[in-house]
Amino acid sequence: MPMLLKAVLAGAAIGASQVLILVFWPHDVDNEFTGVAVMMFAPFPLAFLLSWAARMPRWPIVGLSTPFVMLVFAMVMGAGMQWLPDSPVSLAIPAVIGFPFTAWLCAPGNRMARIAAAGTVLLALCAAPLVSKAIQAAEVIGDMKSSGIPLVAPAIPNYRLDSVDPTWLPEMIGFTYHPTDDHGSGRWVEVYVRPGGAASPEAACADPMPDWSWKTVTPCRQIAPGVWTTRLENGYTPVYARHGEALVQVGGYDAITEDFLLSVLPTFRPITAVEIAAAS
Structure with missing residues (x-):
């Protein structure tokens, strides 16, 4: 099975685990913080285990880096959150994208292309707050004019x-x-x-x-x-x-x-x- 396809499946497994925790963890005052904490930290052991199981190139680096890359993608996605489906499934998107992206960055090959891709993602992270503010401002202006x-x-x-x-x-x-x-x-x-x-x-x-x-x-x-x-x-x-x-x-x-x-x-x-x- 191709490396990227295995990485996509591994990312989907991590994302699915977060969705399941969000949906099925007891929603009461005593467990709310615990559920969020479990959901946030679940990718760390899962990414490491799945990187080893899927035989990713440089799997220890992939396993350790994936949760942080997922966080970056989640922050970038936050700028356009209003375009995402209003569903817990949206929570899985950073994992489905983040794991294959990390695996590709760590795979042998053209280093310049990988450096350029990583730089683009970091620039998107820096621009996300400005983009989010501009989108929100445009929404408020539109709502005001139509109200x-x-x-x-x-x-x-x-x-x-x-x-x-x-x-x-x-x-x-x-x-x-x-x-x-x-x-x-x-x-x-x-x-x-x-x-x-x-x-x-x-x-x-x-x-x-x-x-x-x-x-x-x-x-x-x-x-x-x-x-x-x-x-x-x-x-x-x-x-x-x-x-x-x-x-x-x-x-x-x-x-x-x-x-x-x-x-x-x-x-x-x-x-x-x-x-x-x-x-x-």
Whole structure:
């Protein structure tokens, strides 16, 4: 049997073992970490044993190197994870590719071709984070443009936009701001933007979103023309208002006052999808 075919079968065996561990290991709190650890370390003895059994050229090097090469391929694949099938079987791909690649690198033959191939994989590993970020940014931009959510966000003095949460698309988009001098003060501000037709500020106040199952401890009340607020049992205070065609929500915890939240509302401005994607 050709060497590469044996290597593919050996890689498939390693990948299958990881899938089986993932699927059949007990999924409870006490065993979750153990199952992941077993799945991560299983390739080390298996690769060494299968390299010997399949009589790979320089089998000790192949056996010892394969798990690390698999890790490299897994990290490279992470950049395009959204194109992989949403199935545990995807977990086997690094092994199916990694074992034959390692065996080929260690086999006798044209060294320059093997050095070039290894260099290409290492370059792909270095580029993977940039590629992944670009892909994610493009996805966020596309989701934002198709959601119908008005692209507005506040420019809060002495605060910086730290992150964007696209989890709630297409219903709304979330922003998190921290003080530029923040040292764990708890003064961060959360902002959510929804289409204006989603609800009135009064109705949004009566049915807070996101729904974290925290009960309100004060009735909704109007604190300024068109601006409504309440307070949740976890100490969170949101205010709701209109900004053009958007329904906006600005909130914070105990360290954030209603007056401060009111002062944020006039700072809303247009923001581009590119800016949002960069912050996400």
